[in-house]
């Protein structure tokens with residue numbers, strides 16, 4: 001039976017990088033069936049909506065969704081264009097956002113004295129609640145009493161399950177260490193609650209070591225000593241911010257793939273590069289497709305094809321180590337599509 005994949009290229013560089021990910025997937029010789037979704041801010045300009053009202057129902061039958069990026073401020077406000085992304089994460093209960101950061105050989109690292117593979121961390125970001133719930137409101141617009149309230153909402157169930165996922169992930173890795181990120185000195189309800197649950201969950205994982213770190217210290221240490229992290233677990237907002245730093249220290253936004261997982265498999269999971277639609281380089285063939293290609297590898301792994309996932313990663317590794325074909329973010333002059341072709345060529349040797 002074929003794997004049913006929804007391709008959701010979206011906006012900006014999204015379609016360019018998703019095309020390359022598909023090129024690699026097609027070369028694997030696996031039974032893959034696609035449906036392309038043309039939901040983006042161009043649709044918003046025409047219809048007033050970035051996706052059909054029943055977008056979740058339309059995607060429900062798929063095994064997985066491969067997303068490019070959403071958003072183009074020229075056509076739609078960012079908080080509108082991002083809605084289907086947040087809608088999928090919540091509606092499909094994709095409560096784990098996995099964001100690995102691995103420094104490959106051949107990639108320039110902006111941090112001194114770091115060798116290839118020294119940086120090898122995975123950030124497990126809570127993806128359905130925390131600071132990104134849509135609770136809150138705006139009141140008394142235009143008056144001196146004007147106010148806005150944005151609620152952070154942490155549940156025992158939501159917090160515990162993400163912590164368990166982080167500890168389980170650590171168990172599969174060599175260093176078996178979890179760093180839990182909070183800001184419990186200033187946010188004394190939600191974050192102290194998170195810390196307490198972390199200690200509770202940790203008792204079930206005596207083989208995994210644990211440290212706590214405040215998010216400001218983590219931001220500093222992601223730059224100062226990124227090699228010291230193994231598994232990092234963080235709330236929705238903190239994980240979002242820290243993974244942009246993690247992407248930069250492994251070479252840039254073009255290298256960071258991610259997975260939005262519903263571990264129960266009741267709903268489809270979604271795979272996307274960490275980067276956004278990069279309007280500054282969209283349409284110019286300058287986007288690095290590696291983040292999308294690595295996201296496709298995570299998708300194949302989740303679909304139960306670890307061999308295919310390993311092959312894609314190996315091909316990326318060979319491509320980067322050789323370093324002949326490079327997009328401008330790596331100081332090269334090659335196009336998005338030439339990078340895709342080169343990685344596809346390396347699949348045979350992988």
Ligand code: ATP
Pocket residue numbers: 013017070071253254274275276277278279280281286287288289291329
């Ligand atoms: P979002 O908020 O949607 O995540 P963002 O505002 O963080 O997006 P990005 O679209 O991720 O912004 O772009 C940030 C910077 O990284 C831009 O300068 C962009 O050109 C660069 N960038 C993003 N993706 C890539 C890529 N695939 N290849 C090369 N450069 C990229």
